[in-house]
Structures are given as C-alpha cells and as structure tokens.
Amino acid sequence: xxxxxxxxxxxxxxxxxxxxxxxxxxxxLFDCDGxxxxxxxxxxxxxxxxxxxxxxxKNVVFVTNNSTRPRDKYVHxxxxxxxxxxxxxxxxxxxxxxxxxxxxxxKLRGQVFVVxxxxxxxxxxxxxxxxxxxxxxxxxxxxxxxxAADVKAVLVGHDDKLTFLKLAKASCYLxxxxxxxxxxxxxPWHPLSSGxxxxxxxxxxxxxxxxxxxxxxxxxxxxxxMFECISSQFPGMDPAQCLMVGDRLETDMLFxxxxxxxxxxxxTGVSQMEEAHQxxxxxxxxxxxxxxxxxxxxxxxxxxx
Amino acid sequence: xxxxxxxxxxxxxxxxxxxxxxxxxxxxLFDCDGxxxxxxxxxxxxxxxxxxxxxxxKNVVFVTNNSTRPRDKYVHxxxxxxxxxxxxxxxxxxxxxxxxxxxxxxKLRGQVFVVxxxxxxxxxxxxxxxxxxxxxxxxxxxxxxxxAADVKAVLVGHDDKLTFLKLAKASCYLxxxxxxxxxxxxxPWHPLSSGxxxxxxxxxxxxxxxxxxxxxxxxxxxxxxMFECISSQFPGMDPAQCLMVGDRLETDMLFxxxxxxxxxxxxTGVSQMEEAHQxxxxxxxxxxxxxxxxxxxxxxxxxxx
Numbered sequence: 001x002x003x004x005x006x007x008x009x010x011x012x013x014x015x016x017x018x019x020x021x022x023x024x025x026x027x028x029l030f031d032c033d034g035x036x037x038x039x040x041x042x043x044x045x046x047x048x049x050x051x052x053x054x055x056x057x058k059n060v061v062f063v064t065n066n067s068t069r070p071r072d073k074y075v076h077x078x079x080x081x082x083x084x085x086x087x088x089x090x091x092x093x094x095x096x097x098x099x100x101x102x103x104x105x106x107k108l109r110g111q112v113f114v115v116x117x118x119x120x121x122x123x124x125x126x127x128x129x130x131x132x133x134x135x136x137x138x139x140x141x142x143x144x145x146x147x148a149a150d151v152k153a154v155l156v157g158h159d160d161k162l163t164f165l166k167l168a169k170a171s172c173y174l175x176x177x178x179x180x181x182x183x184x185x186x187x188p189w190h191p192l193s194s195g196x197x198x199x200x201x202x203x204x205x206x207x208x209x210x211x212x213x214x215x216x217x218x219x220x221x222x223x224x225x226m227f228e229c230i231s232s233q234f235p236g237m238d239p240a241q242c243l244m245v246g247d248r249l250e251t252d253m254l255f256x257x258x259x260x261x262x263x264x265x266x267x268t269g270v271s272q273m274e275e276a277h278q279x280x281x282x283x284x285x286x287x288x289x290x291x292x293x294x295x296x297x298x299x300x301x302x303x304x305x
Numbered sequence: 306x307x308x309x310x311x312x313x314x315x316x317x318x319x320x321x322x323x324x325x326x327x328x329x330x331x332x333x334l335f336d337c338d339g340x341x342x343x344x345x346x347x348x349x350x351x352x353x354x355x356x357x358x359x360x361x362x363k364n365v366v367f368v369t370n371n372s373t374r375p376r377d378k379y380v381h382x383x384x385x386x387x388x389x390x391x392x393x394x395x396x397x398x399x400x401x402x403x404x405x406x407x408x409x410x411x412k413l414r415g416q417v418f419v420v421x422x423x424x425x426x427x428x429x430x431x432x433x434x435x436x437x438x439x440x441x442x443x444x445x446x447x448x449x450x451x452x453a454a455d456v457k458a459v460l461v462g463h464d465d466k467l468t469f470l471k472l473a474k475a476s477c478y479l480x481x482x483x484x485x486x487x488x489x490x491x492x493p494w495h496p497l498s499s500g501x502x503x504x505x506x507x508x509x510x511x512x513x514x515x516x517x518x519x520x521x522x523x524x525x526x527x528x529x530x531m532f533e534c535i536s537s538q539f540p541g542m543d544p545a546q547c548l549m550v551g552d553r554l555e556t557d558m559l560f561x562x563x564x565x566x567x568x569x570x571x572x573t574g575v576s577q578m579e580e581a582h583q584x585x586x587x588x589x590x591x592x593x594x595x596x597x598x599x600x601x602x603x604x605x606x607x608x609x610x
Contacts, residue, residue, distance in 0.1 A: 141465070142501055160446065164467040167508070171494060172501045188515045189476060196447055196477045199516035203472070207512035210493045211504035 008289040010265070010276045019303040021262075021292065027242040028053055029230070029261065031221075032064040034247035034269020035297060037081055038193060043268050045298025047082030052304045054085045059237075061230055062086070063244070065185035065220040065251060067095040067157035067201065069119035070126060089233065094184035094201075094220035095120045097229045098155055099127035101219055106180055110152030113173050115166050115204060116159045120184065124155075134166075142168035151176075156208055156216065157184035157201045167207060174212035181212065185220030187251060191270060221246075222254035227261075245297065249275060249288040257287035265290035266297050313594040315570070315581045324608040326567075326597065331546040333358055334535070334566065336526075337369040339552035339574020340602060342386055343498060348573050350603025352387035357609045359390045364542075366535055367391070368549070370490035370525040370556060372400040372462035372506065374424035375431060394538065399489035399506075399525035400425045402534045403460055404432035406524055411485055415457030418478050420471050420509060421464045425489065429460075439471075447473035456481075461513055461521065462489035462506045472512060479517035486517065490525030492556060496575060526551075527559035532566075550602065554580060554593040562592035570595035571602050 013021065030036060036046045053060050062074070069077075071091045078086035095116075102108045102124065111130045114121050121131045132148045142165060151173045159166070173179050187200035205216050219225050231237045239260035246252020247269025256263035265276060273293065279285035294300065318326065335341060341351045358365050367379070374382075376396045383391035400421075407413045407429065416435045419426050426436045437453045447470060456478045464471070478484050492505035510521050524530050536542045544565035551557020552574025561568035570581060578598065584590035599605065 142503060143497065143499070147501075160469045160473075162467070162469040162472065164465050164504070167467065167504050168465075168502070171504050171508075175502065188518065192448065194448070196452075197473070197480065197516070198447060199469070199472050199476050199512065203476075203512045203516040206515040207504065207508045210511040211502065211508040213493065 007281060007283070008286060008291065009280060010273075010290050010293050012293045012295070014299070015302055018294075018300055021243065022053070022058075022300065022303045025058070025241055025243045025262070027059045027061070027234070027237055029061050029063045029242060029244045029256075030297075031246035031248070031252050032062055033066055033190070035245060035266050036062075036083070038268075040081075042081040043297060045296065045301050047084075049297050049300045049304075050083050051085060052301075059234060061090050061092055061234075063092050063221065063226055063230070063255070065094045065187050065201070067093060067098070067120045067123075067184035067220075068117040069093075069095075070123040071096050073119065092226050092230055093123070094226070095123040095157065097226045098157075098182060098184050098219045099124045099129055100229050101182065101225060102129050102153060102155075102180075103127050106153065108152055108180070110150040111148055112153045112155050113148070113151045113170055114155050114157070115162065115170050115208070116155065116157030116184065116201075117161070120155070120157045136165060140165060142172070145169065147172060151179060153180035153182060154208070155182045155184065156205050158187075159204060160198075162204060167204075167211065170208055171211040174208065174214055181208070181214050181216045183216040183218045183220075185251075186218045187220075187248075221251040222258055224255075224258050227255070227259040247271060249279070249290070253288050253290050262292070263290045264292040264294060266294050268296045312586060312588070313591060313596065314585060315578075315595050315598050317598045317600070319604070320607055323599075323605055326548065327358070327363075327605065327608045329546075330363070330548045330567070332364045332366070332539070332542055332548070334366050334368045334547060334549045334561075335602075336551035336553070336557050337367055338371055338495070340550060340571050341367075341388070343573075345386075347386040347388075348602055350601065350606050352389075354602050354605045354609075355388050356390060357606075364539060366395050366397055366539075368397050368526065368531055368535070368560070370399045370492050370506070372398060372403070372425045372428075372489035372525075373422040374398075374400075375428040376401050378424060397531050397535050398428070399531070400428040400462065402531045403462075403487060403489050403524045404429045404434055405534050406487065406530065407434050407458060407460070408432050411458065413457055413485070415455040416453055417458045417460050418453070418456045418475055419460050419462070420467065420475050420513070421460065421462030421489065421506075422466070425460070425462045441470060445470060447477070450474065452477055456484060458485035458487060459513070460487045460489065461510050463492075463503075464509060465503070467509060472509075472516065475513055476516040479513065479519055486513070486519050486521045488521040488523045488525075490556075491523045492525075492553075526556040527563055529560075529563050532560070532564040552576060554584065554595070558593050558595050567597070568595045569597040569599060571599050573601045
C-alpha cells in the first residue's frame with residue numbers, strides 16, 4: 001500500500017469553509033453541463049451563485065468542452081436560464097478555443113474540414129476561418145465524392161449528424177501530413193436524462209485516429225490550452241487565485257490540476273463521490289482528485305447569506 | 306543492437322524454393338483483398354494458382370476479414386473472377402466466423418445489434434442468429450428512437466452506412482454488461498485504387514470502445530478464432546503443414562504466427578518490403594515478419610510448370 005501522507009483526501013465542504021474559499025479566490029472557472037444545467041434545465045440555485053459572484057466583482061468564466069454552439073448562442077442560453085450578467089467574453093468553449101488555436105497558433109492558411117455540428121462551423125467562420133461546405137448528394141460515396149484541394153486541418157467535435165462519408169473524407173484529408181489533426185475535446189460520452197448515452201467527440205476522434213494512424217491535438221479540457229486562452233484575455237490572472245468547478249474528474253479536475261488551480265467537484269453531473277474516493281490513495285491518479293466537493297453548486301449560496 | 310541470431314530474415318523466394326514449399330504444405334490459407342483481387346479485378350495469375358493447387362488435391366481455404374458479404378456471394382465472386390472450384394466450405398470470412406462464434410461459443414439467446422453491412426446481417430440470419438431490424442425514421446435521434454429490449458450482443462464490422470444514431474444505439478446497448486461486444490475484425494483502414502482510404506472496422510470499433518468504456522472481442526485476423534473455425538471443419542489439420550498467404554503484416558502475418566503457421570507475404574496489397582525489413586531485427590515484432598515473400602501470388606505459378 002502506498003503511504004497516504006501528502007495525498008489529497010476529498011471531503012465535502014460546508015458553511016464557513018465555503019465562505020472562506022470564495023473570499024480567498026478571485027477567479028471562478030465553471031464547467032456548464034452537469035454543473036450549471038442539464039440540457040435546458042438550470043441546476044437549482046446555480047444562477048444565483050453565479051450572479052452573486054459577479055455582483056461581488058469576482059471574475060467568472062465558463063469553460064466547456066461542448067462545441068455544439070457558438071458563443072453568442074451560449075449568451076442567449078445563459079440569459080434564458082437566469083444567468084443574466086454573462087457576456088461573450090466570459091465564455092471559453094472548446095469551439096471558440098479551437099478557432100483561436102487555428103487562427104493564432106496554427107496561423108492556418110487554407111480550409112478546415114469539420115466533423116462536428118453547425119455551431120462549431122459558425123464559431124470558426126466568426127473567427128475568419130474558412131470551413132469546407134458540406135454539400136454532398138445523398139448517395140455520394142468516398143469512391144466518387146469531391147474532396148477540397150486546400151484543406152489544411154481536420155477538426156473533430158461532437159457530431160450528431162456523423163456519417164461514414166464524413167469519417168472517410170476526414171481520413172483522406174489526414175493522409176496529407178501537412179494537414180493538422182485537431183479535436184475540440186476528448187469526452188468519451190455524455191449522459192442523457194433518459195439514462196441513454198451519447199458518444200462524445202472522444203469517440204469520433206478515436207475512430208479517426210485509427211483510420212488515419214495519427215494522433216489528434218486536443219484543444220479542450222483536460223489539456224491546458226483553454227486556460228492559456230483565458231489567461232491571455234485576463235492578464236495578471238494568478239492560478240493560485242482560481243477555483244475550477246466541474247462535474248467530471250477526468251476532464252474538469254484534471255484540467256484544474258494541469259493548470260495549477262484548486263478544484264471543486266459538484267455531484268450533479270457525471271462523476272460521483274465513490275469514483276473520487278477510488279483515486280484518493282493512488283499516486284498515479286492524484287490529479288483527478290478534487291480539492292473540494294459539494295453536492296451541488298447551490299451549496300455555495302450559503303456564502304452569500 | 307539486438308543480436309540477429311535466430312531472428313527471421315524475410316527474403317523473396319523463387320523457382321525451386323517455391324516448388325519445394327508448395328510440395329511440403331498440405332493446407333493453403335489465402336487472404337483475398339490485395340492477394341487474389343483488388344475490388345472486382347483479379348490479380349493476374351491468382352486464379353490459375355488457386356485452381357492448380359486444388360487440382361493437385363491440396364486443401365485451400367480463404368480467410369478474409371472482409372465482412373461485407375455472405376459466403377454465397379463470395380462463391381459467386383470467386384467464380385466470376387475465374388476461381389471456378391471454390392465452394393461455400395472453403396470460405397472463412399469474419400462475418401461467417403462471427404456467426405459461428407455467436408451460435409456455438411456464446412450460444413446467444415436474444416438479438417444482435419449490427420453496426421455493419423447488410424451482408425453481415427444476411428450471414429448471421431443464415432446461421433439462425435436474429436438481428437435487430439434497422440428501420441428508423443430519417444429524422445429519428447437517440448433521444449426518441451426505439452431500442453430493442455432483447456439485444457444480447459453488439460457486433461461491429463465495416464459499415465459504409467454508419468450514422469451517428471447507429472453508434473449511439475450501439476453505445477446504449479453496451480451499457481448492459483450482459484450484452485456481448487464483438488468486432489468482425491480490427492482492420493484500421495483499407496486502400497482504394499484512387500489512393501483514397503476507407504475507414505475499417507477497427508476505426509468504428511475504436512469509436513464504440515471509447516463511447517462504451519469497454520473492449521471488443523475481435524473475431525478476425527490476427528486473432529486465432531478463425532483458425533479454430535477452420536480446424537474444426539478440417540479435423541486432423543496440422544499447423545506445420547499450413548501456409549498462410551496474405552498482404553498485411555499486422556493481420557495476415559501475425560495471424561499465421563499466432564496460429565503456428567508458416568507465412569508468406571505477397572506485395573500486391575497493403576504491406577511493402579521496407580515495412581517487413583523494419584521488423585526483422587526487432588524481437589518484439591518478430592511475429593509480423595513473413596517467413597517468405599513473393600512479389601505476387603503469380604510467382605507460385607512456376608511450381609506448376
């Protein structure tokens with residue numbers, strides 16, 4: 001058995017501890033799905049917490065691997081669900097950060113072939129990144145379809161309209177070693193309220209990795225790039241003053257650890273307490289263990305009473 | 306550097322060596338795509354070689370990871386391309402062996418959800434295995450589609466009509482730990498004559514493995530199960546008397562090695578000589594190195610002159 005000295009013990013925090021923590025931190029990074037809402041239903045109390053933090057002058061940003069809608073649509077959703085002070089500049093989605101990466105890091109010259117939703121293409125175009133138009137005949141196949149000549153990146157995200165032809169086209173583009181291979185995120189699946197599951201970007205990315213024999217660069221959590229996007233837009237941001245709040249150990253908590261942030265797990269989403277406890281005594285998985293746990297983000301309300 | 310003593314050196318064989326090898330072997334296992342034909346075009350001389358071996362009373366079987374057509378369609382294809390003596394019992398496709406596995410090993414009670422071509426479903430039904438009918442409305446989604454209650458296995462193969470809904474349904478069925486997870490094969494991609502590539506079963510399997518968090522049981526090469534199917538139908542078959550002929554190191558040569566067969570690489574398909582040479586001095590990859598290499602299966606014709 002490994003000695004447990006120095007290992008994190010994840011415990012729920014309450015009352016005065018919560019108040020102390022919120023006072024100590026200046027930057028709050030929130031995951032969205034499973035933390036602030038489930039689909040179109042806000043988590044009870046979530047909007048009050050976010051509104052209160054913003055009213056107190058704290059910096060609040062939203063860090064989501066969900067690539068299905070552009071930021072302006074997120075602003076509408078926030079507003080609709082009661083988060084009335086959220087603006088474009090608070091939102092760091094994996095689609096927005098993918099657009100920043102293509103524009104500012106890769107300095108792309110050419111088009112992007114997107115395996116993803118229309119919202120992802122909209123976000124890229126908003127940043128001036130041209131995307132290949134999807135306009136195949138219904139009976140087109142990889143044997144006879146057109147391929148664009150100037151594709152310099154394949155970007156894979158969540159795509160509920162995935163077809164074999166899209167997968168095949170992406171694989172063909174990736175034969176060119178000069179064509180970048182990016183994924184908005186590596187989420188394996190997403191829970192639906194019905195108990196069903198939805199394959200995530202990580203699932204489609206794996207299909208393309210096998211078909212192309214290449215590895216994708218992952219933009220989203222748990223990788224650091226989204227934090228770099230945030231800190232470049234909030235100069236002077238100090239990781240020690242940040243709290244990352246999320247519902248998934250292997251994305252949100254690991255992202256926080258990778259970026260040197262304190263982490264808080266909320267139990268309204270994917271990961272549950274048992275899972276966190278399993279990692280507690282493992283040296284290898286320490287970075288998945290949250291520093292703090294709450295049942296729901298509404299537990300933070302007590303700090304404002 | 307590792308000592309090369311005892312390592313295989315893959316060299317092309319010619320003339321008398323070929324004649325000696327063919328005389329010494331009683332069973333010939335041929336891969337099809339890239340060895341006997343490319344699509345609808347036979348490799349020159351391939352049919353003569355196969356016909357001559359059969360005429361000499363050698364046992365010849367065909368071992369293909371291609372799951373897209375049932376065996377009776379293969380018989381027609383063989384005949385069409387000049388392999389006039391090939392019958393149903395010579396054909397061991399990954400779809401046929403998947404059907405045998407479900408019927409005889411898993412002894413399946415319930416339906417199979419197939420991510421694959423109609424030919425795979427036809428082969429399963431031929432063996433008495435019921436498959437879920439694919440009859441979704443064009444605009445059905447995983448949020449509202451019907452799921453069958455008695456699915457006890459998900460089988461993934463090559464599927465050029467893959468949709469996100471199929472992937473999502475399969476992921477939902479796999480949530481049940483009593484639902485088997487099988488793949489016809491693990492081929493990552495297939496070359497097209499145009500230079501384009503086709504994602505293979507291995508690509509779709511990877512997507513499902515990530516979405517389900519499970520590992521598939523792979524029926525096809527390089528795993529041993531197809532050899533077990535063959536030897537159960539040819540009692541007394543001795544691996545030492547077999548030659549496996551194929552075009553892909555990581556499927557055909559590895560399959561031969563895994564089953565204790567001598568292996569022959571033909572250079573009319575995926576793997577080329579350079580790749581085989583790369584593995585020659587590696588202890589780890591010895592099982593990928595062919596015992597014999599020919600430019601084309603037509604090189605075997607010399608043995609019959």
